[in-house]
Amino acid sequence: HxxxxxxxxxxxxxxxxxxxxxxxxxxxxxxxxxxxxxxxxxxxxxxxxxxxxxxxxxxxxxxxxxxIDPAALAPVPESARQEVRAEWSVSAEDRLVGIIGNVIPRKGHVYLVRALPRVLAAVPGARLVVVGSEVSPHYAAQVKAAAKQLRVAERIVWAGHRTDIQRVLAALDLCVLASVEESFPLVLLEAMAAGLAVVATTVGGMPECIRPGETGLLVPPANSGALAEAIIALLADPCRCRAFGQAAAALVRQRFSxxxxxxxxxxxxxxxxxxx
Structure with a gap:
């Protein structure tokens, strides 16, 4: 391996x-x-x-x-969602989007940040949490500078490295992978297994585990406009978002277990x- x-x-x-x-x-x-x-x-x-x-x-x-083995994932209490959100000063009403992975150029954080102004214009209660180590401090600084320039910095939580990923996933409404280069990320399967709808780019093996319009949405890489549209489509329709998440969990149990x-x-x- x-x-x-x-x-x-x-x-x-x-x-x-x-x-x-x-x-x-x-x-x-x-x-x-x-x-x-x-x-x-x-x-x-x-x-x-x-x-x-x-x-x-x-x-x-x-x-x-x-x-992944969905049965082996650590179960979390119902209170985990509120506890983690409180830690991040995110309210129960906020629509929380998460990107999980090391902060490095190939993960495409900057494109997600550039999508935020359009997302917030359509869904004012949207928030973004960035979970992962700042492996590339220079790139992390670029992403933060872009957020400040676009005046969305106050809507972003920088959570750093976390080991309680199941609790983190429980706090989210939507998981986004904005990568410009990727293999077959396990975090995508973990998010789906946790019952989250996903928005991901059409790179690497990600299109092979997402059924567009059923378990999530796919967008071209390095395209903040398309990313914003997909996020808005799901955040603005909580029922559809939940249905995608349920279908995603079933797909992981069926094909990726x-x-x-x-x-x-x-x-x-x-x-x-x-x-x-």
């Missing part, structure tokens, strides 16, 4: 003759990928990248999407073991 493990796996394959399988989470140019007997790609987008750019034969790569994916991993590993 990690680059160093991939290297040693291929090395051991060379010396022992045993088959080697690796999981491709990201999309990087690396020489070892074609040397594996099996590459498991976490999305079709990742599979296509490795076939085209790392020359992995199509017969040796298979898409098995990332998954251990019950649906582990058997496929076992079958793929058994196949290369038999061929060895």
């Amino acid at each position: 990690m680059s160093r493990a991939h290297f040693f796996g291929v090395l051991l394959r060379f010396f022992s003759g045993r088959p080697c399988a690796a999981t491709a989470h990201a999309r990087h140019f690396q020489l070892h990928w074609p040397l594996n007997d099996l590459v498991i790609a976490v999305s079709d987008a990742t599979r296509r990248f490795h076939c085209r750019w790392n020359l992995v034969p199509a017969s040796r790569i298979e898409t098995i999407h990332n998954f 251990p019950e649906s994916q582990v058997a496929r991993i076992e079958a793929a590993l058994a196949r290369i073991a038999r061929a060895a």
